[in-house]
Amino acid sequence: MTGAGMVADRRWVRGGSGTASRHLVLLPHAGAGASAFFSWLAARDHDVEHYAVQYPGRGSRLDEEPPASIPELARDTLITLDRVGAGPVVLLGHSMGGLVALETAHLLSRDGRPPAALVVTGCAPPHTPRTDLPDTFDDDALADWLRHSGGTAAEVLDEPQLLRLILPALRADLAAIVGYRPAARPPLTCPIIAMAGTGERTLDRATLAGWREYTTGPCHLHAYRGGHFALYQQRDRVLNLVRTLVGTGPADRPATETDHG
Numbered sequence: 001m002t003g004a005g006m007v008a009d010r011r012w013v014r015g016g017s018g019t020a021s022r023h024l025v026l027l028p029h030a031g032a033g034a035s036a037f038f039s040w041l042a043a044r045d046h047d048v049e050h051y052a053v054q055y056p057g058r059g060s061r062l063d064e065e066p067p068a069s070i071p072e073l074a075r076d077t078l079i080t081l082d083r084v085g086a087g088p089v090v091l092l093g094h095s096m097g098g099l100v101a102l103e104t105a106h107l108l109s110r111d112g113r114p115p116a117a118l119v120v121t122g123c124a125p126p127h128t129p130r131t132d133l134p135d136t137f138d139d140d141a142l143a144d145w146l147r148h149s150g151g152t153a154a155e156v157l158d159e160p161q162l163l164r165l166i167l168p169a170l171r172a173d174l175a176a177i178v179g180y181r182p183a184a185r186p187p188l189t190c191p192i193i194a195m196a197g198t199g200e201r202t203l204d205r206a207t208l209a210g211w212r213e214y215t216t217g218p219c220h221l222h223a224y225r226g227g228h229f230a231l232y233q234q235r236d237r238v239l240n241l242v243r244t245l246v247g248t249g250p251a252d253r254p255a256t257e258t259d260h261g
Contacts, residue, residue, distance in 0.1 A: 021087040026052040027097030031170030033059035040235050053080050057169040066172035070180040074103030088116040094231050098123025114190050117246045121195040121231045125210035126182045132202045137171045151229035188215040199227040
């Protein structure tokens, strides 16, 4: 890794000033880029830098080919982390970003620098069958899926030129989700915080609890009010929760906890 205090390449990652020794790395959902977390980057924390990862094929990396698999996205994220600097890392991934965060956590652990915690939001465990994706990935099917799933501004959906910019990355991301099969390996040792909106249609508490299989450390379950994309409006609550759980350590918290604040 680069030394502490190094400011990251803005094409690869947004946020951070290079002054803090700990890092919260934010990984967005399928089809999205770092801009999904822009409001989170404005949150002030005296000793934690907030970084939003820019996947290839969108935003400032639009000229790059979108990765074809979740492990490939994770390898790209690992390179991004090398640009962030040294220090403990908490990975927070939303929806597909949760899968990328899981794979990235294993890569970090393999390299002898396991994350301080893995936070997955709106993301079913990898062994759970997916029933929330479109049947086909042609342009019309993807545009219709975006309209019904929410999370995409109407001005983008109603503008064909803007749609043409985002659909290639979305198509690649959804294909990566469909094809994702985690490798057989020991579970993580870091805490996992698994969260979902109370209005999620396909992600109930029992499903969320499946994340317990992916770590030998504590697994905390929490819910926030709203649907699949409510996470982005829950910035302060989620950041406070992560700060509390990661800051106390496994010996001070119950292994499983639910909350609907």
